[in-house]
Amino acid sequence: MSLPNAPAVDVRGVGKRYRLGQLHGGYQLLTETIAQRLRAIGQGREKPAEFWALRDVAFDVAQGETFGIVGHNGAGKSTLLKILSRVTPPTTGEVRLRGRVGALLEVGTGFHPELTGRENVYLNGAVLGMRRVEISRKFDEIVEFAEVRQFIDTPVKRYSSGMYLRLAFAVAAHLEPEILIVDEVLSVGDLAFQEKCLGRMERVAGEGRTVVFVSHNLPAVQKLCARALLLSKGRQVVVGPTRDVISEYVRSVRRDTATRLDDRADRQGSGRLRFRDVAFESAGARVDSPATGQDFEIVLGYETRDGRRPRNVNVAVSVSTILGELMLHLSTDTTGTIFRELPASGELRCSIPRCPLPAGQYTLNVWADAGGEVLDWVQHACELTVREGDFYGSGRGQPASHQAVLVDHEWSLSDGAQEPREDASTLASPGLGP
């Protein structure tokens, strides 16, 4: 028996060690392993390189609390999530979960294209730990929620991707464990459906269930969680009220962006090409901070190792708010540009006509790959401050709180009756008249 007020989730000194090379599909070949062992007999044992993906993590979550886990990519969030959901065991420490656990690391896990919607609902429900009677009881509700009633006996391979996702979400959303562990799965799908899912999650949390929510979408964490944990490079930086966690997160982003890009060691990729600096230019001159509505260029200075010329290079820059909300993804992949062969060093330029971002502070992630090989990837490579500007040339300001991005638009009035106006009533409802 545990105490009635014992925490629902109790994590003590949890760590996870991987052997290098084991992170992504670390399988081996038996023949190779035997050959290595034979060779090792003569030479003494060589210790394999190791890497702690998670180290000394400790926190607890009270019964009925909604708790957030945040951090940048590679901070150890998904490793922690996999330990909490028992997909992989910890190397050190202990976790206690008091209550029936349901974990959602992905929606539609176990969905098979050949099976019908109905068959997949039962299969997926069982995979997520639901009992058969429970699925039967909720079946109509799930189908209603997913809005796929007429296709429920059609193989899901004939579904549109929207329908597929909706059905997968619907099953997941009807999982009702005492402790729910969720990854950012709720951040896909169309907006209306997303709202529906978030609404359902809030309801679940309101019913006194314990929720552990893993995300790098800080506004969502802010909205759902009172307390949170910030992970960075496998270590826990801070646990406490979400507000404190978020300000620490922002401070850590600032520390990253304040470091010269050339000096940053926390980058991923082969390093065959390295970004050295990021600058902004407008009308051929360097600018510190472009204004909303101003044409500007992002200039990525790079160099290559050994002076070798990388071929077929893809470059991408993503622009996020300081809280990690993705605003723009600018990539050669989407524009169809290919850098067939790059000189040993130079500058890559991305030109953005009329900056669509409202005034504020943003961070840039930079990425380059060549034929599947990641060359260089730096998160929070630099900060971008956008000054207030006149996007529409109307002489009026744009309140930043009202929008995420600005787009060109025009207003006009068309007459519903297609005839010369005769009375004022048509004016009152433009375009909506019978």
Place this chain on the structure above:
Amino acid sequence: MIRVAQQPAHLVGDGAHELRIVPPGRWGRFDLRELWTSRELLYFMAKREIQIRYKQSFFGVAWAVLQPLALTGLFTLFFGSKISTGGVPYPVFALAGLAPWIFVSAATSQGALSLVGDANLLSKVYFPRLVLPVAKTISLLLDLAIALVVLFVFGAAYGVSVGADALAIPGFLLLAVATALGLGTFLAAVNVKYRDVAVVIPLLVMIWLFATPVIYSGTAVGGWAQYVYAINPMVSVIGGIRWAYLGTAAPSGLGIAVSVATALVFLVGGIQYFRRTEAFFADFV
């Protein structure tokens, strides 16, 4: 206290569902209770296997009938006149060997791929990992049942009369299931870590076929050699079914004991190895 009272009773942690997650020990626990708790998942996974197999093949369920029949025809064509069967018509003789052989060889080779084939499930959700190879074997039991029905219809057509000895058939089938489960779980676990194992499995199954009296009769092996021969449990499975159903020479009790011992070693050893390594499957796939 008020906070607790506001919550529905079943949501209050009372220690009934406490779960401890700790680093795995050196040895896995030979504990099948978890598999029993997940019997519904086992049912749905086995059902999925069957549905996909029949939906994806052109002949559908007919495949389970056609495969043993086609092989029987082929074997009869090439070996029918050359093999001594103790007076039993060769087609029935061959089919009685093929039905359990097709099951065990398929369960072994498909079982070996069961974890790798569902890598996504392993890395995204927890469930007792044994569900995957066990569901594969269970799903193939349906094909075995169909093959046996074909055998009995075929036998009746050839005028085989069934005696009381036929009651021993389920016992020999159980031996086949134990063999298939043991090898399937063991190879599935090995294959997660060492991906080149899958490549040699078809070759090993082929060698195993020749060491098993499917095409030929095993009764020619006598003396102490028959006990060495019986280390292959399929020798007793097929020899036993032919004796029980077709009245060929009875396998020796000691030979059956040797086969049962090997099958148990496969089953216990396979599951033990599986349980010992399963914690790390998600790190390898």
